[in-house]
Amino acid sequence: MINTIVKGIGMYLPEKILTNDDISEFVNTSHEWIYERTGIRQRHIASEDQMTSDLAHMAALDAIQDANINAADIDLIILATSTPDQVFPSTAVKLQDILNIKRGAAFDIHAVCSGFIYALSTADNFIKSGKYKRILVVGSEVYSRILDWKDRSTCVLFGDASGAFILEGQNKNSITSGIIDSVIRSDGQYRGKLYCDGGPSMKSSTDNFINMDGKEVYKHAVEKQTAIVEELLDSAGVDIDAIDWFVPHQANLRILQTTAKKLKLKEEKIIVTVDKHANTSSASIPVAMATAVKDGKIKRGDMLLLEAFGAGFTWGAVLLRY
Numbered sequence: 664m665i666n667t668i669v670k671g672i673g674m675y676l677p678e679k680i681l682t683n684d685d686i687s688e689f690v691n692t693s694h695e696w697i698y699e700r701t702g703i704r705q706r707h708i709a710s711e712d713q714m715t716s717d718l719a720h721m722a723a724l725d726a727i728q729d730a731n732i733n734a735a736d737i738d739l740i741i742l743a744t745s746t747p748d749q750v751f752p753s754t755a756v757k758l759q760d761i762l763n764i765k766r767g768a769a770f771d772i773h774a775v776c777s778g779f780i781y782a783l784s785t786a787d788n789f790i791k792s793g794k795y796k797r798i799l800v801v802g803s804e805v806y807s808r809i810l811d812w813k814d815r816s817t818c819v820l821f822g823d824a825s826g827a828f829i830l831e832g833q834n835k836n837s838i839t840s841g842i843i844d845s846v847i848r849s850d851g852q853y854r855g856k857l858y859c860d861g862g863p864s865m866k867s868s869t870d871n872f873i874n875m876d877g878k879e880v881y882k883h884a885v886e887k888q889t890a891i892v893e894e895l896l897d898s899a900g901v902d903i904d905a906i907d908w909f910v911p912h913q914a915n916l917r918i919l920q921t922t923a924k925k926l927k928l929k930e931e932k933i934i935v936t937v938d939k940h941a942n943t944s945s946a947s948i949p950v951a952m953a954t955a956v957k958d959g960k961i962k963r964g965d966m967l968l969l970e971a972f973g974a975g976f977t978w979g980a981v982l983l984r985y
């Protein structure tokens with residue numbers, strides 16, 4: 664039997680920090696409004712010459728160092744992003760080249776804020792099938808480039824970041840550590856609730872920024888994340904009390920707290936980084952994980968529940984022993 668172990672975790676946050684007060688200087692908003700409704704205090708913003716692949720490179724190097732391996736040991740790169748450098752080729756192959764990896768394969772996954780969960784689930788299946796031994800999974804985003812900085816209802820919510828895991832297949836008699844189970848879902852009928860136009864096949868579009876029905880996103884995020892976690896725990900035969908840390912997609916503090924409450928999960932078990940990083944889409948879960956590991960909160964052997972919800976709608980969850 665092959666277990667998928669999380670061998671290393673890394674992250675990168677661009678240097679520039681934009682506070683709520685900074686934003687209130689160019690749109691009609693306030694720190695109080697943003698903080699009360701979202702829990703966000705600040706976000707990191709990529710410099711003009713930094714692309715998604717640059718952030719991914721830094722996070723990947725951090726994870727490679729943490730895993731104590733060489734880049735050449737990586738067999739496959741799966742990069743989750745909704746802000747790729749180019750329409751094609753994928754940002755994953757660019758990262759492969761930057762890391763000077765000459766073998767294996769690399770591809771992008773596009774599931775917006777659920778991208779990292781989709782990528783982890785895909786990587787886990789590749790490892791458990793025996794196809795690949797060592798996989799670099801990255802979530803990397805530069806949302807500052809797809810925000811309308813004149814639209815106060817969306818520009819206050821997002822930030823730029825990248826996070827990465829090194830996963831490794833290890834032969835074991837039972838799952839003593841690593842990914843226990845994962846589940847991913849989507850329902851495309853809701854794709855108009857949260858979207859960003861500008862794809863090359865949509866020639867008529869001039870609005871290439873994020874559009875969102877905030878209230879609908881909020882409602883579905885809580886409902887669908889709660890249901891998928893219950894489904895996952897049920898199928899894995901794990902009680903909610905066995906979870907040491909809940910590492911949710913960091914969209915909004917109220918969504919995290921309401922979901923945790925519905926799951927009867929103690930609030931002190933939630934990893935919260937949305938206050939410092941805002942919503943970094945596919946990067947938010949690995950960045951939250953890396954932050955919590957570096958802070959000494961999450962330790963080896965802890966049982967973790969990762970979950971996300973995003974545009975599409977897409978959603979999913981991963982249960983793992985770190």
Ligand code: ACO
Pocket residue numbers: 691692693696697700701776815816817819820857875876877878880881884912913914915942944972973974
């Ligand atoms: N500052 C001040 N006022 C604002 C701002 C702002 N930044 N944004 C909106 N407002 C105003 C609106 O114009 C509106 O004014 P009006 O009543 O005069 O028309 C008023 O505040 C209320 O607006 P609502 O949109 O109804 O505010 P709501 O209480 O729903 O909060 C929010 C908005 C925070 C976006 C909320 O709906 C939410 O959290 N939704 C979840 C969306 C989310 O997290 N998306 C992230 C991406 S998806 C994902 O990652 C899961």
